[in-house]
Amino acid sequence: MLSFEKKDCFSLEQTFLCGQCFRWNMEENGAFVGVAGDKAAKLYYDSNGAVCVESTCEDEKFWSEYLNLSFDYKKAAEFLSFDENLKKASNSGKGIRILKQELWETTVSFIISANNNIPRIKKIIESFCELFGDEIIFDKRKFFAFPEPKKVAQLSLSDLAPIKAGFRDKYILEAAKKFAEGKISFEKIKTMSDLEAKNTLMQIKGVGSKVADCILLFSLERGGIFPLDVWTKRIIGDLYGVGEKDIPQFVAQRFKNYGGIAQQYLYYYYAIQKK
DNA sequence: GTACAGGTTCCGT
């Protein structure tokens, strides 16, 4: 078992339930159980508030990076506190951390998120993994790894039909081929500018502006990216009286390098918590 | 039955 000492600005619940990831579930005792890539794990706090990780992979560096433990969220909240709305939202969601998730998994997950709702997104991803991912035994239970691009690239639309992804199934196959052929990879994209990276990702059908932004933020550590969806567009419109057309420029200018966490604070506060 | 869901593509002007 790994453990990380108690941290300010860290909440398993807020981090896993703020909509950035889809494979973690809260148990009755408050622990979170799920899979990241091919690593099954259980995360919880001990009596001192330290974060404990039991996993098929007990590599401290992996989990420390995945959970983004080195980023100073207090500083982010301080920067954003000039804005009364963000002050309120960040205080409420101060335990949110932006995970660093694997590129291929993030890409497919957010392709599936298009014009969809979270319960169904989770269902589709789970059946995708159950059908095509390797089985993992952990904590006396069965889990499934996220399937590799090479494996998915060989599938047909009818193979994919059982996961009920609907019109998104063809996008998943196309993405798999691009990753399997190496046309798109973390190695290639990580050194690109935000704009280059975004344009590269948008070569995949099913990846538009918002999905690409989610990938930049949740996988490529581009913390300045503020993904604009129906919720955050409406929130920004209501709070600041900005017209739809001016919103992208407005958030970029206002939240600067902290756009990503600003978006998460606002989304969590207005779309999830207050529901 | 019908509307809607953390959007994107496709097809009209």
Next chain:
DNA sequence: ACGGAACCTGTA
């Protein structure tokens, strides 16, 4: 370039 319908499926 820009605006609006169509899109799979599940749920209310």
